Amino acid sequence: MIRGDVYVVTGATGNIGQRLVEKLLAAKLKVRAIARPSDRLKALASKGAQAFPATLDDAGSITHGFTGAKAVFTMIPPNYKSENFRGYQNTISQVLSASITGAGIDYVVNLSSVGAQNSEKMGPVNGLFDHERRFNQLNGVNVLHLRPTYFMENHMGAGEMVRKMGIYGSPLKPDVAIPMIATQDIAHEAAERLKALDFKGKSVKELLGPREYTMTEITKIIGQVFEKPELKYVQFAYDEAEKAMQGMGLSKDLSALYIQMLKGFNDGLFKPTEPRSAKNTTATPFEQFAQVLTTVPVKTGKTSKRSATAGAKRR
Numbered sequence: 058m059i060r061g062d063v064y065v066v067t068g069a070t071g072n073i074g075q076r077l078v079e080k081l082l083a084a085k086l087k088v089r090a091i092a093r094p095s096d097r098l099k100a101l102a103s104k105g106a107q108a109f110p111a112t113l114d115d116a117g118s119i120t121h122g123f124t125g126a127k128a129v130f131t132m133i134p135p136n137y138k139s140e141n142f143r144g145y146q147n148t149i150s151q152v153l154s155a156s157i158t159g160a161g162i163d164y165v166v167n168l169s170s171v172g173a174q175n176s177e178k179m180g181p182v183n184g185l186f187d188h189e190r191r192f193n194q195l196n197g198v199n200v201l202h203l204r205p206t207y208f209m210e211n212h213m214g215a216g217e218m219v220r221k222m223g224i225y226g227s228p229l230k231p232d233v234a235i236p237m238i239a240t241q242d243i244a245h246e247a248a249e250r251l252k253a254l255d256f257k258g259k260s261v262k263e264l265l266g267p268r269e270y271t272m273t274e275i276t277k278i279i280g281q282v283f284e285k286p287e288l289k290y291v292q293f294a295y296d297e298a299e300k301a302m303q304g305m306g307l308s309k310d311l312s313a314l315y316i317q318m319l320k321g322f323n324d325g326l327f328k329p330t331e332p333r334s335a336k337n338t339t340a341t342p343f344e345q346f347a348q349v350l351t352t353v354p355v356k357t358g359k360t361s362k363r364s365a366t367a368g369a370k371r372r
Contacts, residue, residue: 061125063087064251067113067153068132069106070097072210073168076244077130077251078106084252091122116152116159123160128251131157132168133188142311146184147191154191157198166250167192168243169202171236171263172327179326180318181311193259201256205243205264206236206329207322209346215279216353219288225280226291228298228319231273235322236329238266239346242339263329267342275343282347295320 064081068074069090075097081088082105090101094110102108111118113134123129131153139145157165173185192200218225229235246264250256272290280288293301295316302312321327331337 061087061127063089063107063126065089065091065109065123065126065129067091067119067130068134068168069101070095071132071134072208072240073244073247074130074132075101076241077247079104080244080248081251082106084248086252089122089126091119113149114152116155119152119156120159123156123162126160126162128164128166128254129157129162130166130168130247130251131192133184137307137311140308140310142181142308142314143184143187146181147187150184150188150191154195157192157195163197163199164251164254164256165192165195165198165200166247167200167202168247169204169261171204171206171265171329172321173202173204174330175326178317179321180314180316182318182327183314189261199254199257200259201250202259202261203243203246203250203264204261204329205238205240206266206327207238209237209239209266209341209343212275212279212347212350213353215350216283219279219283219285223285224289224291225272225276226293227272228293228295228316228323229272230323231276231290231292232271233323233325234269234271235327236265236269236333237275237343238264238339239341242266242341246339261330263331263337264339265329265333265337266339268338270343278344278347279350282350 064086066074066078069078070092078088078090078101089107089109091109091111092098093112098108109122111122133146133149136145169185169189170182172179172182173189176186189202215225243264276288276290280286299312299316
């Protein structure tokens with residue numbers, strides 16, 4: 058198989074993928090961006106990427122998109138309507154695995170999650186347990202699984218809730234400390250590993266953000282950003298949050314999985330496999346990230362308890 062000099066990024070128009078494409082282009086590397094057709098994909102093409110419109114359930118297209126690549130970044134994008142989310146994850150995983158083999162790829166940086174070492178009680182992360190195991194069976198392929206923690210982007214609905222309801226809330230307990238990470242830092246790590254290709258065999262790297270935060274701390278920071286120093290945090294009931302998710306269009310199955318994941322955080326199940334260190338600590342503090350929350354447009358009409366879906370935008 059002839060290896061080229063192009064780096065392939067799946068999910069190229071998402072929070073992580075778009076930033077990754079831009080970072081690789083900034084390093085003067087050739088990038089093939091795979092994503093559904095959209096204006097975002099066109100924008101990446103205008104910046105110099107090779108746009109490759111495709112869906113990740115199309116094995117023929119994805120194998121073609123991977124062919125000739127020096128390395129590939131893989132991820133499973135969310136499907137909010139799926140009534141069998143773990144089955145959906147496994148379908149995409151199978152396509153990606155077959156395409157890596159079919160295209161003769163040597164290096165893969167794969168997006169996974171903290172908790173993916175566990176097969177149950179992790180909500181949507183359970184499917185990433187299956188996904189990692191499948192990739193670990195690829196012969197002759199060097200695979201690095203990046204396992205980031207809870208995304209700071211899960212708080213993007215804060216502005217709507219603060220402005221319309223005067224509170225901030227989610228099903229997370231107010232006093233449980235959780236490591237949180239900005240997706241720009243995940244993209245940075247993926248870019249560095251793709252540029253260096255300094256991993257061999259099958260390996261894992263956890264990314265734990267700058268530190269742990271409680272929702273009480275998060276709410277205080279959000280209150281400062283919105284000039285509401287008295288902003289209060291409210292813990293929503295699990296059943297109330299699950300109904301809110303379904304009302305926003307998430308499937309019954311996925312809503313239940315997100316609630317299971319949030320319970321897992323509350324119950325201390327989402328534990329990294331190693332202690333915090335310079336190696337797994339990333340740069341962006343929530344105090345810096347929170348500035349972007351004021352730029353999110355507030356929807357007109359009746360608000361929903363949007364933050365009840367915390368964790369629903371993990372990619």
